[in-house]
Amino acid sequence: MNLDQELREVPLSEETVFEGILINVSHMQVQLPDGRTAPREIVNHKGGAAMVAIDADENIYMVRQHRVAVDEITLEIPAGKLEAYGDDPYESAVRELEEETGLRAENVELLTSAIPTPGYCRELLGIYMATGLSQHEDHLDEDEFLHVVKIPLKEAVARVMSGEFRDAKTIIGILMAWQKLHG
């Protein structure tokens, strides 16, 4: 589509200005569509994966955990970060579900590959729906502390709509699963 050329920012240079364990930050110079240049700060992140696991009675499994960045105890769908750039989020979602809840699934389908914060971060987040669940043993990472909670999907939708569930991937997973099953 030709009109889109009027929108495009052309990267002129990119330089790493912070290297961390979980993220890097780079400074980019871009050429704006009108020819001027502008700076952009970009967070590099390996990406993540999340899973809405739905049992035969249409309950979903959520994990209760403390998020120190926002100093809140949250209820979120099982999720984790990818271990390396280019890792398959499908495998990661399946692994995180089993690690955090002990659940394995017969059927796993991609709901969406979300962009949590396109304005400044390269993270992509694969959000999956799992059905045909069976219970096995969980095996948390040694620095993970969480409780698993089972909630009817319908109640989870209500708790999204009331503003209680605020984690973006959790809202997306719950509402897309609901829309897929009942939309």
Added chain:
Amino acid sequence: MNLDQELREVPLSEETVFEGILINVSHMQVQLPDGRTAPREIVNHKGGAAMVAIDADENIYMVRQHRVAVDEITLEIPAGKLEAYGDDPYESAVRELEEETGLRAENVELLTSAIPTPGYCRELLGIYMATGLSQHEDHLDEDEFLHVVKIPLKEAVARVMSGEFRDAKTIIGILMAWQKLHG
């Protein structure tokens, strides 16, 4: 709830390790529930605001723009970042809507205050729904380049469900508005 004490990570120290224009990064040391310590990388961001604007025929207004971080042309609901820590996202959502689309709204209600990436970022994102729209002049920031597109809300839901609309705030705004109006 007493059990939640078993989940809590206690911040022991926090040090800024990168200061940018849009974001800062800090290193935190936390005490885990079992007494050990662990490092945490935290992105500090002023927060943002976004608006699903719905007209009398149930069309929504979206902006087509280039996101250089993910090198994609996206369709997103109007949104922007807060100018300072502590700014009111409501005012920012109203301002961004008018700047980007020229629309003013009689009714604005909060859908949710989302946490886009609770694992590593302090950003909160107020997502609002606007109705009772009237058209005025837009006035884009000088480094904003975008096209406004009007789409039926029902079609927007379908384009979320097909995986085409991948921006997290856009998915959340569209599905919460749909659920509110038709759930």
